[in-house]
Amino acid sequence: MKVFQVQGQWDFEHLQVAERPEPVAGTGQIRLAMRAAALNYRDLLVPLKGYGSRMQDLPLVVLSDGVGVVDQIGPGVAAGLGVAQSQRWCPMLFQGWQGGAPDAQKLSRGLGCETDGTAAEWLLTDPLSAAPVPDYLTDAEAACLPTAGVTAWRALVTDGNVRPGDVVLVQGSGGVALFALQFAKLLGARVIALTSSKAKADRLRELGADEVLNYRETPEWGRPVKALATGWTGRDGVDHVVELGGGDTLAQSLRAVRAGGTVSLIGVLGGNRVDLPLGLVVTRAVRLQGVTVGSRDDFLAMCSAMARVQMRPVVDSVYPFEALHEAMAHLKSGQHFGKVCLSV
Ligand SMILES: NC(=O)c1ccc[n+]([C@@H]2O[C@H](COP(=O)([O-])OP(=O)(O)OC[C@H]3O[C@@H](n4cnc5c(N)ncnc54)[C@H](OP(=O)(O)O)[C@@H]3O)[C@@H](O)[C@H]2O)c1
Numbered sequence: 001m002k003v004f005q006v007q008g009q010w011d012f013e014h015l016q017v018a019e020r021p022e023p024v025a026g027t028g029q030i031r032l033a034m035r036a037a038a039l040n041y042r043d044l045l046v047p048l049k050g051y052g053s054r055m056q057d058l059p060l061v062v063l064s065d066g067v068g069v070v071d072q073i074g075p076g077v078a079a080g081l082g083v084a085q086s087q088r089w090c091p092m093l094f095q096g097w098q099g100g101a102p103d104a105q106k107l108s109r110g111l112g113c114e115t116d117g118t119a120a121e122w123l124l125t126d127p128l129s130a131a132p133v134p135d136y137l138t139d140a141e142a143a144c145l146p147t148a149g150v151t152a153w154r155a156l157v158t159d160g161n162v163r164p165g166d167v168v169l170v171q172g173s174g175g176v177a178l179f180a181l182q183f184a185k186l187l188g189a190r191v192i193a194l195t196s197s198k199a200k201a202d203r204l205r206e207l208g209a210d211e212v213l214n215y216r217e218t219p220e221w222g223r224p225v226k227a228l229a230t231g232w233t234g235r236d237g238v239d240h241v242v243e244l245g246g247g248d249t250l251a252q253s254l255r256a257v258r259a260g261g262t263v264s265l266i267g268v269l270g271g272n273r274v275d276l277p278l279g280l281v282v283t284r285a286v287r288l289q290g291v292t293v294g295s296r297d298d299f300l301a302m303c304s305a306m307a308r309v310q311m312r313p314v315v316d317s318v319y320p321f322e323a324l325h326e327a328m329a330h331l332k333s334g335q336h337f338g339k340v341c342l343s344v
Helices: 139-143 145-158 175-186 198-206 222-233 250-256 278-282 296-309 321-333
Strands: 002-006 015-019 030-038 065-073 088-091 122-125 130-132 167-171 190-195 211-214 238-243 257-265 287-290 315-319 339-343
Touching: 002 321, 015 321, 030 088, 030 139, 065 122, 065 139, 065 145, 088 139, 088 145, 130 296, 139 145, 139 315, 139 339, 145 175, 145 238, 145 296, 167 175, 167 222, 175 190, 175 238, 175 296, 190 198, 190 222, 198 211, 211 222, 222 238, 222 250, 222 257, 238 250, 250 257, 250 278, 315 321, 321 339
Parallel strands: 167 190, 167 238, 190 211, 238 257, 257 287, 315 339
Antiparallel strands: 002 015, 030 065, 030 122, 030 339, 065 088, 088 130
C-alpha cells in the first residue's frame, strides 16, 4: 500500500511516498480503507521530531486525522461494538483513550507521532480506538473531527461546561478555533474572535462570531475584549478563553477572562515560554485547564450534537494524496480558513 512516511532521517525532505505491505486485520482489529485525512498544526512539527523521544522510531507514517471505510473485520471483534462492513469510521488520535480523565497510559499512543498515522491507504485499529461518523458529512469533513473537533469539544463541553449566555473568546481562524466558534454558538454562547486578517474577519462573522478583533492592529486586546464581554453580561470579562497562541497571547487572555473564568490551554502557536502576571490567576481564581485532544466518548458526544443540527466542519481545501508537501506549505502559510485536508 501507499503511505506518506518520514524515513531515514527527521526532516521534511525525508517525508516521502513509500510502499508498505497491505495490512490484514488481526484478532480484535478492524481495517479501514482510508478515504481522506486532515492536517493539524502538529503535523508541521512531526517531521522535525518535534515531539521528542516519545515518538516512534523511523519510518513513521504521518498525520493523526482521517476517515476510512471498514473493509475487514478481524476475528474476535464483538458484535456488540456495532462494526459493519462499508461503514465509515474515524480512528481516534489517542488509540486506547475510550473515556474518563486522561492518564499517561491513555495518552501514550498518538497516531502520526507515537505510532503510525493516517496518511496511508489502509489503517488497522480496534473498534474502541475508532468510532463511526455521521452519514451527512463528506469524507473531508469527517476527517477533520478526531483532533481539531474533539479538542474544541473537550475544551468547551467536557472540561469547560460552557453554558448559554457565556462569552467565549477564540483565537484565529484555524481548525481548532473554528470548531470552538461553532460549538460555542451551538451551546448558546456569545463569541469574540481574534484574527489577523480583514477578509477572515468577515468570514468569522458569517460563521456566527458576535465580535471580531484584529490582533495585529490591537496587540493589547485583553482589555477591549474584557470591556465587550462586560458590556454584554455585566460580569468582569469573558467566561472562557480557547487559548491557542500560548506565549504570544496568554498574558492578554488573563486580562480578558473574568474572575472565576476558564482559560483552556490548547496551543502554543506563538511560542511555549511566557512571562506571566500570576497574580491575575491567583487573586481572580482563574482556572487554567490544559487540554490534549480527548477521548472516544468525547468524539461520540460531539458527533451526536453535530448531527442534531447538521453542523459541518469548515474545510478550507482538499489536496491530492501526493501533494502532502503543498498541503503542509499552505497550512504553514496561515492563509487557510478552517481545515486543510488530503484525499487518499
Ligand atoms: N492541545 C491539543 O489537544 C491540541 C489539539 C489541536 C491543536 N493544538 C494546538 O492548537 C494550535 C492551533 O492548532 P490548529 O491546528 O487549529 O492550527 P491552524 O489551523 O494552523 O491555525 C492557525 C491560525 O491560528 C491563528 N493564530 C496564529 N497565531 C496567533 C496569535 N498569536 N493569536 C491569535 N491567533 C493566532 C491564525 O489565524 P488568523 O489567520 O485568523 O490570524 C492562524 O491562521 C496549535 O498550537 C496546535 O498545536 C492543540
